[in-house]
Amino acid sequence: MDIGELERALSEARPEAVQRELMQRALAATGATHGALFLWDKKAGGLVLTHHVVEGLTVTLPDQVLTPGSRAGIALHCFESDEPYLCRDSARDPHYTRYLLDVRSIAAAPIRYQKKPIGVLTVSTRAADQLSKDTLRVLGELAVAAAPFAALAQDEVTVGFAIALSGFVAPYDDGPYKAAQLAIDDINAKGGLLGKKIVHVAADTASDPAQGATAATDVLSKGAELVMVTCDFDFGAPAALVAQSQNMMTSA
Structure with missing residues (x-):
């Protein structure tokens, strides 16, 4: 994956298209079929699902906010721990929570800006054991490249x-x-x-x-x-x- 080319693509994208461009790149680079971008919302006091792709289709989940203290899933766990997280099989994962449909393999990486997490980038598949540590590495590189653009998206x-x-x-x-x-x-x-x-x-x-x-x-x-x-x-x-x-x- 060419990070420099990704950064150029994000910088040239229209503001409203940056999240779509990022998610398309994440799915293509990892081979996953589902992806989601969460950004921290100060007013809501939690992670807001800002972009969600399910097998090529962008899906909107209004008012989907993950707040600390709730059983809010892998994305919030990744955000709070500020560490990447790999779920090989959600059926056996203590942090997994279903949002729209069940998925089995999930990789999540925190998006960090100025030394603190501001969001989470996730990819997933319907089958178990489809993602690996290499997926986490690629997702982490994407999250680093996306961080300045994600910061601009905050309100x-x-x-x-x-x-x-x-x-x-x-x-x-x-x-x-x-x-x-x-x-x-x-x-x-x-x-x-x-x-x-x-x-x-x-x-x-x-x-x-x-x-x-x-x-x-x-x-x-x-x-x-x-x-x-x-x-x-x-x-x-x-x-x-x-x-x-x-x-x-x-x-x-």
Whole structure:
């Protein structure tokens, strides 16, 4: 499989056709007859089935959301463990759950972006023992190539503020923070960032450099993809270093 050619195909596809193109490539590369793409939805609090192919036909399952804590199948297990998963026979698999029709062999790979899972790519067949570790390898390569395009398909962009909301540094952060909120509202009113709504989360460093890393960890745990920090080296650096260690952009 030519990953470079796949990336070119996905980048040249119309936005509405990217998921179909990815699934067609996944089925062709693995020899599977069924495939599904799941993406994490922050609002729904679970994995949403965004594209499903059954023996060449695209099938829509409205409101199909897999939420943590439910017996929601292999896709959610793959997402939560952040590890590829091979089911050779669903009749003996503890994680298998039927969605539309029964399948016997399933391979699943997490789609990771900025060091965290944002979705799952799966392929399956009606017969048992049809997929292998080599299938997982190919599916993993597809998931890596698809990650930037899957990230673009998500509905929101989250900006995190790890700043001083209290303490003596707060007056320096308060103005820029309020201005940023006004800018976010203005951008959203005009259609968002590349069509995505911007949401923001904040954590208080309490004007304490030692709390900067904790604040950054907090906003990252809430899905921040850009972390804003205090515009001072001593107070902003601890938060920035944590964000950068997770390959997240930072700004002050």
